[in-house]
Amino acid sequence: MRPLTEEETKVVLGKLSKYIGDNVKLLVDRPDGSYVFRLHKNRVFYVKEQIMRWATNVARKQMLSLGTCIGKFTHGGKFHLVITALDILAPHAKHKVWLKANSEQQFLYGHNVLKGGLGRITENTPTYQGVLVYSMNDTPLGFGVAAKSTQDCRHIDPGTTVVFNQADIGQYLRSEDQLS
Structure with a gap:
């Protein structure tokens, strides 16, 4: 699991802003803690920062998922939101x-x-x-x-x-x- 590159971050936040507008900043700076986006096997996960730090003890090859999968990158570099992002998008x-x-x-x-x-x-x-x-x-x-x-x-x-x-x-x- 790795942090998103600057280009990947722009693509992901651009797609999210299409649905929730300026409320994208509320996803990262939440009152219940800090959340981050992480990439693992072309899938983007939304996870609490503290849990992400605990997950560094697990080998990358053995990691299946962490947090909530919000979308995936295609081979062409496009980003598609998946249905599991619904719970994150709905309140905003x-x-x-x-x-x-x-x-x-x-x-x-x-x-x-x-x-x-x-x-x-x-x-x-x-x-x-x-x-x-x-x-x-x-x-x-x-x-x-x-x-x-x-x-x-x-x-x-x-x-x-x-x-x-x-x-x-x-x-x-x-x-x-x-x-x-």
Whole structure:
């Protein structure tokens, strides 16, 4: 496990800021302790600094994971957030989308969110902004990218895509063998 390089840090924080904006600084400087990002086998982990120091006693080859995996780097150098980052993103999200009960299941099957299934959306959400997707009782279901802005959502048909699905909690079941 090693610290992120400056370039890797820019890429990771850039991706996180797409979903939580300026609240990225709240991830590192928290009142309950200091947290860090670490890279291990192309995966980026978010871990409390004290626990990371204790983990230095474990050999790198024997280390499987530490903290919460928030994403992974592809061979092309791009960074993809994974569903395990949902618990970290949810408390700090700036733009949110709530789904009606009848469209939650479709979203959890990996489909995009249609206007007909949209319960509500935060004001001033721009197009192609990262959004967190919630059920109507405020349970985080996943995250995606807004296909339409808040203003556009008021004037489109019910069959138009509003949010592109990036990750959802249904992935735990669909991709069970690939999550390790």
